[in-house]
Amino acid sequence: MSLGIVMLVHDALDRAEQLVRHWATHDCPVVVHVDAYVTQDDFANFTAALDDLDNVRFCKRRHCEWGTWSLVAASQTASEAMLETFPDVQHVLLASGSCLPLRPISEMRAYLSNRSQTDFIESATTEDVPWTIGGLDIERFTLRFPFSWKRQRRLFDYYVSIQRKLDLKRTIPFGLIPHLGSQWWCLTRATLSAILNDPQRPRFDQYFRRVWIPDESYYQTLARRHSSRIESRSLTLSKFDFQGKPHVFYDDHLQLLRRSDCFVARKAWRYADKLYDSFLSDQPTVVTGAEPNPGKIDRIFTKAIERRTKGRPGLYMPSRFPRDGHEGNITAARYTVLEGFSELFDGFEDWLADVVSARVHGHLFAEDKAHFAGGAPEFFGALTDSAKLRDYNPKAFLTNLIWNTRGERQCFQYGPSDNQDLSWVMAKDTNARIYVVSGAWAVPLFHSNRNFSDIRREAARLQKLESEHLTVLRSGHARARTQIWSLADFVLNPTEPLQTVLDDIGLRQPGALPKLPKMKPLQGFGQFLQDLKNQGMHPYLMGDFPAGHDLVPTARIQRKPYLVK
Template sequence: MSLGVVVLVHTAFDRAEQVIRLWSAAGCPVVVHVDRAVSKAAYHGFAEALGDLPDLAFCRRHRCEWGTWGLVAAALSGSEVMLRRFPQVGHVYLASGACLPLRPVADLIAYLAARPRTDFIESATTADVPWTVGGLEEERFTLRFPFSWKRHRALFDSYVALQRRIGFRRKVPLGLVPHMGSQWWCLTRRTLSAILHNPDRRRIDRYFRRVWIPDESYFQTLARRFSSHVESRSLTLCKFDFQGKPHLFYDDHLEMLRRSDCFVARKIWRHADALYEAFPTNCASAVEPRPGRIDRVFAQAVERRTRGRPGLYMQSRFPNEHWENGITAGPYSVFQGFDDLFANFTPWLAAETGAQVHGHLFAPDRVEYAGAQKVFNGALSDAARLRDYNPNAFLQNLVWNTRGERQVFQFGPRDNQQVAWRFARDPNAQVSVITGAWAIALCRSARRPADLRRLAAHLQRIEAEFLTILRAPWTKARIRIWTLAEFIEAPMAPLQAILDEIGQVPGHRLTEAPQMVDLQGFDGFLQTLKNQGMHPYLVGEIPAGPENEPRQSGAAKPYIVRAR
């Protein structure tokens, strides 16, 4: 028994000719279908180029557009010619001009000869198919699809919506159970003849003309009805991405394709010269195709394409909001109010933790990088205008460009607040806030009391909005919040907890807090604000008089630090 090949061609005629000659050289009769969209001149030139081959025929041409009946009509026309012209054919293999035999065709012929009654066609019910893309599973069989999805997308969507709204449903022809699978099959002469000469074929064809993507369901459904032995797999290696589009194989896939031991692969890039020169290659003829050897590679490719690397944004993969695989690439810490309360807090924190500690990265005038750098890792400028073009992307780039080194920076109500939501949603963020600490700088200001009252009200309103965001139910950052009054009363325990969480220096224990700024007269300043009608409630209740002085480390009230 012989193998016959039906080849569907619509482009890359030079490569299609090369592949057809491979099939013919192995003694396989070949029937070629050329898309009707191809010009007559190109068609006749292609036919003349293959005129020297024996057992070669061309079939009636159909317009083959993705998702439409034309692809099924092309396969049916080619199959009819194959069975009529070549009675010695026992199996018919459907291929495209972009398919390339990876092993000698003789291996495939011997493989099929040992299985004369087996049909190789991927065929599964809609309930068992996990790869459908586009939201149409059972509906592709119960609705009508007269419009092209690619050329008339608006009409396609509108007509689907109309049918759903009025409750329209088509009946599946009696005796058929819809199945789906890869369009690239290899059927026995017996099964294919039963499909082609089915007395009910006209009614079945009429039904499938309005099924969406019928080339993935027509033969797959009918093979289940007429075949005595179906192996639900394709002998053609064909991989699809997460959008349902076929992967192209390039020259750098050569070794991977060799490991698969598959008979045929598609879709081969027309300029993959190394693949067309290397294949088909010899291997043990009894070896079963093992596409599973490369499934892991493609699964990783899909994972990388859809999820990407945590915190990475780039031109080739810029995910939609909330689709990203991690907002940032690593942990970082945000401190609000600490540099207002403690003198030289930034260098003290850098010395205690060993982390990269910046000033206010989102300050209104410039980006305050550590060491007053003007350009930071990844060519990030200190220009506020460039940063404010996309503050969220600035933060993501900063963390990505410094992977492996924890970034720590100051934040406050005077800074650009557009990143507040980004802090709150990011599980990598550690946000520590001393509320009302902004009032300390106002206390030492020489501005008029009326101006100070307006500025204090403005800063408190901004900080209150920031706190609302941090306390939102969908917040994922690690949040610590103290009022200024609470923190002044006992600063050591909160500082130790923060440093433990940063964890740059394991087992490090604080013996003294950083030096607080002079709070002399601060209680009077707060009372002045209250007297003017502005209540600084975020500061907390700071007692008046000498009790307002910060406790010294030796006289601090006892505290407990969690042991590691």
């Protein structure tokens, strides 16, 4: 016996019964917390239906409400019962009554047995998570939240605003560094016992009672205090939309969930008979041994969210009618901005200059100086490479350069290390053609020999800058033609993005297919990102790089033929 399940149930008791039975009959003891809002008759029927299983227990019930301490208290009660009743359990998984196992339980137990000292819990500092909204990131821990966000929204907002105006702040208990992450964790017995038996637990519990959404921060913070090894990821696939609401999986997601290689998915629709029949079946299943890889479906969800929030070109819906823009063209001619390419390829600027009909510059807005093509100290328009002069008015620098080179396409590199004052200027410019490989700035850090703590700090800084820049590019006010690839998507198929760039700029010899530049080695890059996660930094702009193996490019897209008359 190596895996125990702590399950929080509040509705769909028929499906919860199926799930409890599935876990229990595959040698996983289960401790169930049933919400006190469930009627006594329904609770009695539920417990009676599972009475034949000797490795299922029910703990003390309490009323639970989203975003409040009650959810943490329920998991504490159930976890204490699990540790006390089942001494052979070495890992404890927190699940809900709608968390559906996607792979054989025996495979999950074997996976955890091979990682007996590892805690699987998403745990990142407040500065590094992308999902906090409404300004409540570190304020989750420094303000008080005695009112329910769902039931008492006006009181909630009013009390938050009063605390901000009066500058009332709570003191974070000494020894705690706030971390956030998914509430669905899988902890070792040692770590969970240490959290529940911490001598300072009464003080910590009292503090977290007034933290907003403590189920996303309590275990995530205390695990950093007690764990010897953390894999900052959840074994449960849990997807959220742009409003922070969880995605629900239906029958038509069956093949999608199978491709994820994840162990558990939340949350499955209670009437998705095909999902439950397929994944809870006792028929022989092929054991893949694959590392959980939610990135396989992340791209699909990302595209779905983008389609939902942005719609399609030319389709105007009342829910997202575009705001009028009154600004004309900022510059005089088209130009190309490349972000992340020179960081990913060796000699990229020289290669590009040889194959396209354009003037290819380096980082024109670099911190040290303007890197003009060929290393020239001056350029058309009486422009010099002085960073001080350029940064006096970076917009004028750009417009001057484009005006004085009309008739010749200009192309330059850009990134989070460059002057960010130009982000909105380029985003609003209809002449700008911007191509971004998000997260590519991590490649030079990966190849550097710097101290890892310095790398982690620099990575967090650059990621924050690039995230803000991408937000600008995706803004409804942006007018530039922009294409963004995550680093993982680009590495899997570099030919198609490069083809897009070359077609837009124009080749010197249209009939010839240039040899692609040499990509910098990325062996071990996935583990490098995982190490950043394990140190509390959440690298989310790169896409999904599995820690266990390197990404291998897929079949290359053939270049479309050119007809020469």
